[in-house]
Amino acid sequence: MTAVAAYAASAAKAPLERTTIERRAVREFDVLIDIKFAGICHSDIHQVREGWGEAVFPMVPGHEIAGVVSEVGPGVTKYKVGDRVGVGCLVDSCRECENCKAGLEQYCTGGMVPTYNALDKDGEPTYGGYAEKIVVDENYVVRIPDGLSLDVAAPLLCAGITTYSPLRHWNAGPGKKVAVVGMGGLGHMGVQLAHALGAEVTVLSQSLRKQDDGLKLGADHYYATSDPKTFQELSGTFDLILSTVSAPLGLDSYLSLLKTDGALVNVGAPEEPVSLNLFSLLAGRKTLAGSGIGGIRETQEMLDFCAEHGIGAEIELITASEINEAYERVLSSDVRYRFVIDAATI
Numbered sequence: 001m002t003a004v005a006a007y008a009a010s011a012a013k014a015p016l017e018r019t020t021i022e023r024r025a026v027r028e029f030d031v032l033i034d035i036k037f038a039g040i041c042h043s044d045i046h047q048v049r050e051g052w053g054e055a056v057f058p059m060v061p062g063h064e065i066a067g068v069v070s071e072v073g074p075g076v077t078k079y080k081v082g083d084r085v086g087v088g089c090l091v092d093s094c095r096e097c098e099n100c101k102a103g104l105e106q107y108c109t110g111g112m113v114p115t116y117n118a119l120d121k122d123g124e125p126t127y128g129g130y131a132e133k134i135v136v137d138e139n140y141v142v143r144i145p146d147g148l149s150l151d152v153a154a155p156l157l158c159a160g161i162t163t164y165s166p167l168r169h170w171n172a173g174p175g176k177k178v179a180v181v182g183m184g185g186l187g188h189m190g191v192q193l194a195h196a197l198g199a200e201v202t203v204l205s206q207s208l209r210k211q212d213d214g215l216k217l218g219a220d221h222y223y224a225t226s227d228p229k230t231f232q233e234l235s236g237t238f239d240l241i242l243s244t245v246s247a248p249l250g251l252d253s254y255l256s257l258l259k260t261d262g263a264l265v266n267v268g269a270p271e272e273p274v275s276l277n278l279f280s281l282l283a284g285r286k287t288l289a290g291s292g293i294g295g296i297r298e299t300q301e302m303l304d305f306c307a308e309h310g311i312g313a314e315i316e317l318i319t320a321s322e323i324n325e326a327y328e329r330v331l332s333s334d335v336r337y338r339f340v341i342d343a344a345t346i
Helices: 043-049 150-157 160-167 187-196 211-216 227-232 251-255 296-309 320-331
Strands: 001-009 017-025 028-037 064-071 084-087 090-092 133-137 179-180 202-206 221-224 238-243 257-265 286-292 317-320 340-342
Touching: 001 133, 001 211, 017 133, 017 320, 028 084, 028 150, 043 320, 064 133, 064 150, 064 179, 064 286, 084 150, 084 317, 090 133, 090 202, 150 160, 150 340, 160 238, 160 296, 179 187, 187 202, 187 211, 187 296, 202 211, 202 317, 221 227, 320 340
Parallel strands: 179 202, 179 238, 202 221, 238 257, 257 286, 317 340
Antiparallel strands: 001 017, 028 064, 028 133, 028 340, 064 084
16 A cells, blocks of 8 residues: 545535545556646535535545656556646546446446546545556556647546547537537537547537637537527527536426437436426437446547647646635636546645
């Protein structure tokens, strides 16, 4: 075991404070990573505050991890010391089910092991990226291409793959009209990725406050959902709507914006339930769907795609002592567009 400095919440809704955690010794197929940067995801806040249900404390959040390999186990073949790598939302899975074998570890039927707020196969708590180091099996580590700097790459490990995976699955590309609901940490990645995939991209945001940013990042159009005329004007427009917000949506209104056979895909996860009139789906053979992160293979594909197209997160770099303040700013939508912790300050 290795003692590592980290920032943890001791209980639900408690502030994050500097502490020491234990990382396991490097096993045969493990990689020890010196963490350089860790993104702050809204889901970190949901979990620290038990918004999604009972959690495991003390909790070290963080599943947007970028760093450098500092040690490898004797059986490791994929990485060597000095490699630039990342770790996303999961650090293990059963490896035997149909989904795992298909590269869909995020949907492991045996239960994937989240990077934090979980117990690993030995029954030990998992601790995330708000720390100096992390030990992960090589099969759940991805390579960060040289074309991406580590700080802007870190949020790609969640915000990037969470939007890339549904865009690919629902065939966003040339000839497709895609709307991204929300212009935040997830949404600003969805806009860049949908644009790079060749789709015609529209942002649907509460106001026009971030319109200039949206257009700069690749949106073709930008509408305020607070304006009732938006839903009248855009009725029946989109092949795909990607909802990235963590607040409940009026699903019936958004479903009205879809073409026949269109899909509304949710990647945001509100803490409250939402309601739906099923006639909103029947009128046009529409689909209401969800999508969760991506598998390891697809995450690597996404990183390579981002490097090829010059895509990275728009970030505000902070010190570890600013984490609690950053949480409050995320809740008040005061970030453009992802806070990233400089792990050298932990």
